[in-house]
Amino acid sequence: MTALPFLADIESVAPTPILVAPQPVLRAVAREVTPEDMALVRATLPGMFSAMYKAPGIGLAAPQIGLGLRFALVDVADEGERNPLVLINPEIIEETEQLAAREEGCLSLPNQYAEVVRPVGVRMRYRTLDGVIEEMDADDLLATCLQHEIDHLDGILFVDHLSKLKRNMIMRRLAKEQKGR
Numbered sequence: 001m002t003a004l005p006f007l008a009d010i011e012s013v014a015p016t017p018i019l020v021a022p023q024p025v026l027r028a029v030a031r032e033v034t035p036e037d038m039a040l041v042r043a044t045l046p047g048m049f050s051a052m053y054k055a056p057g058i059g060l061a062a063p064q065i066g067l068g069l070r071f072a073l074v075d076v077a078d079e080g081e082r083n084p085l086v087l088i089n090p091e092i093i094e095e096t097e098q099l100a101a102r103e104e105g106c107l108s109l110p111n112q113y114a115e116v117v118r119p120v121g122v123r124m125r126y127r128t129l130d131g132v133i134e135e136m137d138a139d140d141l142l143a144t145c146l147q148h149e150i151d152h153l154d155g156i157l158f159v160d161h162l163s164k165l166k167r168n169m170i171m172r173r174l175a176k177e178q179k180g181r
Helices: 005-012 035-054 140-153 164-179
Strands: 059-061 071-074 085-095 099-106 109-119 121-127 133-139
Touching (some): 035 059, 071 140, 085 140, 109 140, 121 140, 133 140
Antiparallel strands (some): 059 071, 071 085, 085 121, 121 133
């Protein structure tokens, strides 16, 4: 299912609140989505897409809204366009040896950014909303986004790819900003 009917009026959907680090669910490994979970996944998607688009962001994983389930959504299309992907039980099955640094941020670490080195390209396997297993090759921004969101499903934040010094600086700055709100 690539056409998501609720996206037509997504501006009218209330965004699901996004958790900010250091919420414990952000550090937990999410469990696989089962067929019994699919009604919850489908019910959750409109609010998740609304939250992601309004943030604005290009990806959002279930743990970021407090659900310990292995699913995420991404949309790296240019502004004004939409190319949403819903990834259920995604996994990286191949990655390029070539690495590149790209600035990353995260909706669960608002206003915090850092250069993260990751593989330039990946091959990913996931289930669609219809339960079909698909594989996809991605590179550049999409590859980075997919790796970032799958990290969330494993309890990993982008700051975990940084030196301890940089990670601690970002986390202290985030805590200070959150206290001021």
